[in-house]
Structures are given as structure tokens and as C-alpha cells.
Amino acid sequence: xxxxxxxxxxxxxxxxxxxxxxxxxxxxxxxxxxxxxxxxxxxxxxxxxxxxxxxxxxxxxxxxxxxxxxxxxxxxxxxxxxxxxxxxxxxxxxxxxxxxxxxxxxxxxxxxxxxxxxxxxxxxxxxxxxxxxxxxxxxxxxxxxxxxxxxxxxxxxxxxxxxxxxxxxxxxxxxxxxxxxxxxxxxxxxxxxxxxxxxxxxxxxxxxxxxxxxxxxxxxxxxxxxxxxxxxxxxxxxxxxxxxxxxxxxxxxxxxxxxxxxxxxxxxxxxxxxxxxxxxxxxx
Amino acid sequence: xxxxxxxxxxxxxxxxxxxxxxxxxxxxxxxxxxxxxxxxxxxxxxxxxxxxxxxxxxxxxxxxxxxxxxxxxxxxxxxxxxxxxxxxxxxxxxxxxxxxxxxxxxxxxxxxxxxxxxxxxxxxxxxxxxxxxxxxxxxxxxxxxxxxxxxxxxxxxxxxxxxxxxxxxxxxxxxxxxxxxxxxxxxxxxxxxxxxxxxxxxxxxxxxxxxxxxxxxxxxxxxxxxxxxxxxxxxxxxxxxxxxxxxxxxxxxxxxxxxxxxxxxxxxxxxx
Numbered sequence: 001x002x003x004x005x006x007x008x009x010x011x012x013x014x015x016x017x018x019x020x021x022x023x024x025x026x027x028x029x030x031x032x033x034x035x036x037x038x039x040x041x042x043x044x045x046x047x048x049x050x051x052x053x054x055x056x057x058x059x060x061x062x063x064x065x066x067x068x069x070x071x072x073x074x075x076x077x078x079x080x081x082x083x084x085x086x087x088x089x090x091x092x093x094x095x096x097x098x099x100x101x102x103x104x105x106x107x108x109x110x111x112x113x114x115x116x117x118x119x120x121x122x123x124x125x126x127x128x129x130x131x132x133x134x135x136x137x138x139x140x141x142x143x144x145x146x147x148x149x150x151x152x153x154x155x156x157x158x159x160x161x162x163x164x165x166x167x168x169x170x171x172x173x174x175x176x177x178x179x180x181x182x183x184x185x186x187x188x189x190x191x192x193x194x195x196x197x198x199x200x201x202x203x204x205x206x207x208x209x210x211x212x213x214x215x216x217x218x219x220x221x222x223x224x225x226x227x228x229x230x231x232x233x234x235x236x237x238x239x240x241x242x243x244x245x246x247x248x249x250x251x252x253x254x255x256x257x258x259x260x261x262x263x264x265x266x267x268x269x270x271x272x273x274x275x276x277x278x279x280x281x282x283x284x
Numbered sequence: 285x286x287x288x289x290x291x292x293x294x295x296x297x298x299x300x301x302x303x304x305x306x307x308x309x310x311x312x313x314x315x316x317x318x319x320x321x322x323x324x325x326x327x328x329x330x331x332x333x334x335x336x337x338x339x340x341x342x343x344x345x346x347x348x349x350x351x352x353x354x355x356x357x358x359x360x361x362x363x364x365x366x367x368x369x370x371x372x373x374x375x376x377x378x379x380x381x382x383x384x385x386x387x388x389x390x391x392x393x394x395x396x397x398x399x400x401x402x403x404x405x406x407x408x409x410x411x412x413x414x415x416x417x418x419x420x421x422x423x424x425x426x427x428x429x430x431x432x433x434x435x436x437x438x439x440x441x442x443x444x445x446x447x448x449x450x451x452x453x454x455x456x457x458x459x460x461x462x463x464x465x466x467x468x469x470x471x472x473x474x475x476x477x478x479x480x481x482x483x484x485x486x487x488x489x490x491x492x493x494x495x496x497x498x499x500x501x502x503x504x505x506x507x508x509x510x511x512x513x514x515x516x517x518x519x520x521x522x523x524x525x526x527x528x529x530x531x532x533x534x535x536x537x538x539x540x541x542x543x544x545x546x547x548x549x550x551x552x553x554x555x556x
Contacts, residue, residue: 048553050550178293182292182293213305218297
């Protein structure tokens with residue numbers, strides 16, 4: 001399968017312009033015969049929304065702008081980040097990711113871990129997602145995560161335990177730390193997790209970050225794909241916008257699981273019972 | 285000490301930041317005050333790379349002939365970068381004001397001069413249809429070594445997250461002439477004034493303390509135990525605390541349900 005990582009610079013608060021940008025990239029990806037195109041977190045809206053969140057929120061099932069993207073996904077899988085306001089939850093705004101394939105929305109993930117502290121203030125403006133679920137993508141069982149979800153490592157475990165071969169994380173991760181390298185220091189943090197999750201969960205990890213800056217904060221870029229076993233397949237440029245393509249052979253999941261028996265020996269029921277005991281004790 | 289920087293990476297980030305901000309405003313021209321010192325030279329070099337030298341205007345704003353060497357350095361450096369520059373002498377209006385309202389305070393005179401320069405920059409900003417680039421660095425912002433609504437006023441500040449010692453590293457990387465890099469930093473508000481004389485310590489010392497405080501989140505005790513002189517630590521901590529007001533917008537008395545500055549919250553870079 002051929003993967004495209006769309007490390008774009010969305011226009012803050014301008015959904016129409018961003019839909020056009022997404023459609024342009026989908027056309028480029030189609031020409032390159034990509035099977036999967038991954039856009040960053042809040043790619044349809046920009047990240048630093050604050051009170052704009054409610055103005056750019058949309059219902060993916062009915063919004064005509066979103067439907068344009070869905071309509072252009074024939075023969076493609078696409079991951080899109082946006083602000084969701086569903087008909088069943090009016091007035092609640094979710095930082096969301098949709099997995100779209102062949103003209104249909106297959107799954108929507110709502111970000112569970114909303115970073116709030118330091119430069120982050122997501123929980124001031126977004127409602128919190130409540131679940132991690134995998135779904136059947138055209139290329140295999142897949143789990144979606146959004147940015148900080150991925151750094152709370154239990155999230156990847158849940159996808160792994162529910163059978164994911166591929167974990168896709170979309171991100172709007174700001175760059176922090178300039179201690180000498182040719183990327184922000186925090187880029188290492190994301191790769192460290194990508195490498196570890198791909199290694200110990202024997203899955204593909206696809207990470208699409210954004211570029212550009214908003215309100216003085218520069219997004220770190222550095223999107224990547226790790227194959228099972230911690231093998232880095234591609235890495236986009238740090239900081240600059242980029243569109244990178246790479247090939248991923250899903251049979252690598254089987255190969256890795258024959259070689260490393262983590263998956264065979266996994267005991268989610270023991271983890272679950274232990275977690276249940278811990279959570280119940282903390283509720284008492 | 286603040287970490288050593290990779291000049292190429294920092295340049296890339298800051299040049300992209302300047303370009304992003306200007307393009308969002310639909311504005312291609314930038315202007316800044318050129319003092320002949322290090323910070324404004326670095327800022328001018330970044331702006332020239334981001335916007336093209338001909339789209340940058342350096343304003344040299346001397347008080348009479350008080351600092352002839354700085355004026356020469358500023359003009360020579362502008363010529364070397366290929367940016368436009370103009371000189372406006374602020375002595376007539378400063379002298380007129382203080383002849384009517386005399387003061388013996390050098391600081392008061394200095395602040396008035398800094399604000400006069402700001403007023404000229406903002407006037408030129410309209411004449412040129414350009415945005416003002418600020419040149420305050422992180423050290424100055426943290427200890428409050430700047431005039432509020434004077435040299436701290438700007439449309440964007442590319443350098444406000446670089447300590448002075450890091451600005452020096454960036455200056456060396458950018459090829460700023462040694463004549464500018466090696467002279468004693470000064471606010472240029474009166475003859476013989478130097479930053480390090482005003483602050484009381486060398487920038488290396490101040491930056492080590494600030495970095496331990498800000499980056500390291502150290503307590504007073506931890507910063508001293510790391511090898512910084514207690515008197516210096518106390519003075520720097522006092523300066524940081526006392527200058528907090530310079531780093532934020534003035535508080536607005538909240539009365540309504542939704543108020544400017546409290547809970548009417550929009551991004552600066554919204555859809556421009």
C-alpha cells in the first residue's frame with residue numbers, strides 16, 4: 001500500500017480554503033496512486049481556534065463541505081481532522097478525526113486526551129471523547145488517535161488489544177526546545193513513541209503532523225511512518241510543509257508477529273482485571 | 285546556561301515565522317528601528333531574508349549626535365544587507381518637551397526617547413504600509429529591561445524567545461560584523477550607559493539564572509545551589525517579579541458575562 005503524509009499548513013478558521021487545500025492534495029495523491037492519505041489534526045480548521053471552535057464545527061454526515069472530501073475519496077482512504085458537532089450532541093464541539101474510504105465515512109474518533117496546561121488549552125474549548133475503537137479499513141484493522149492521545153500510551157494498547165494492524169495518529173504538535181539539533185527537541189518524543197509502539201505492538205504507526213505557525217507557535221512537522229519492529233520507513237521535513245509518499249507492505253505485521261511473540265502472549269484479560277481493580281479502588 | 289543553538293535551524297524557524305505573519309496580513313513590507321547594536325542587526329538580517337532586503341526599512345533614530353559610532357554602524361550594516369534606511373533625529377522634539385517639562389532623571393528622559401522612537405516607527409508603519417518588527421530578546425523581556433510602549437512596542441517579535449547569549453550565537457551564525465557583535469550592549473539612552481552596568485551583572489550570569497528559573501523551573505534555593513551568586517539571584521528574581529506588568533495586557537475589570545481579555549478569546553492569526 002502507498003501512504004501519503006500531508007504535512008500541510010491549514011488556514012486558521014477558514015474551512016472553505018482548507019477543504020480546497022485537502023482536495024488539491026487528494027488529487028496529487030491520486031496521481032501518485034496513493035491508497036491512504038493522512039491529513040493532520042484540525043487540518044480543516046487550523047489548531048489555535050479558541051472561541052472559533054464553535055464557528056468552524058460541522059457534522060461530517062451532512063455538511064456539504066465535508067461531503068466534497070468524502071465524494072473525492074473514491075478508490076482512496078483518507079484521514080481528516082476537523083471540529084465535530086453531531087446532531088445528537090448539539091452545542092458540544094469535539095476535536096475529531098474521520099476515516100473515510102471509497103466515498104464513505106467508516107469511523108469518527110473524538111480526541112480523548114485534551115491537553116490543557118502550559119501552551120495548551122483544549123479542554124477549555126472542546127468536549128472530551130470517551131472511547132477508543134478500531135475499525136476495518138480496506139488495508140486491515142486500524143485505530144485512530146489524535147495528538148496527545150498517542151502520548152498517553154494506554155491508548156495505543158487499547159487499539160493493539162482490539163486487533164489493530166495499523167495505528168494512525170494525526171497531530172498538530174508544536175515544536176519546543178532548540179538545544180542544537182536540526183529539529184525541535186520535542187520531535188524526538190513523538191518518534192520515540194512511534195518506534196516503541198510499532199516495535200512492541202508489532203503494528204504500523206502512521207503519524208501526520210502539520211507545519212506552519214499560529215500565534216507565534218511553530219508546528220514541528222516531522223511526520224513519519226514506522227513499520228512493525230521500530231523500522232522507520234519515512235520521515236517528512238521538520239518545520240516545513242511537505243507531502244511525502246511511502247510504501248508499506250502489510251505482510252510485515254505477520255512477519256513481525258512470527259518473529260516477536262508479544263501479540264501471541266498478550267493477556268488483555270489480566271490487564272483488564274488489574275485495571276478494573278485499580279479503578280474500583282480509586283472510586284471507593 | 286541557555287542551550288547552545290543550531291543557528292541554521294533557528295534562522296529557518298524565525299524566517300518562516302516572519303513570512304507567515306506578514307503573508308497573513310497581506311503585508312510584504314517590514315520596518316524596524318536600527319540602533320547599531322546587536323539585537324536590531326539580527327532582526328534586520330532575519331527580516332531581509334524573510335521579506336527580501338528591498339522590503340525592509342531600517343529607521344536610524346539618533347538623539348542629535350550623541351552616538352556617532354552607532355549611527356555609522358547602523359548605516360553601514362543596512363548598506364551591507366541591502367535594506368533601505370532613513371535617519372530621523374529625535375533631538376528637536378525631545379529637547380522641546382524637556383525644556384517645558386524639565387527633569388533630572390536620566391531614566392525618565394530615556395523612556396521618553398524610547399517612546400518617541402516608537403511613535404516615529406508607528407507613523408512610518410502607516411507611511412510605508414509596513415509592519416513593525418520588535419527586537420526585544422527573552423532576557424530583556426524577563427527582567428523588564430525595556431520601555432513599555434517604547435522599544436517593547438511592535439507588531440511581531442521574532443526574537444523574544446532567545447536569551448541574549450543565544451542572540452549572540454545567532455548573530456555569529458548570520459555573519460553580523462564583529463564591530464557590532466563585540467561592542468558593549470547599550471540601550472543608548474545616555475552616554476556611557478551599558479546594559480550590563482544597568483543590570484549589575486554580565487549577560488552570561490543573568491542568562492544562567494534566568495534559564496535555571498524559566499527553563500529549569502528552579503526555586504531560589506535550587507538556582508543558588510547550582511552555583512549562582514545569591515545576591516545576583518535575588519536581584520534577578522526581583523527584576524522578573526517587578527516587571528511582570530510589562531509582559532501582559534493591562535487587566536480589564538470584569539463586569540459582564542463575556543469580556544474582552546477574559547473569555548472573549550480568539551486567535552491573533554485568525555483567517556488573515
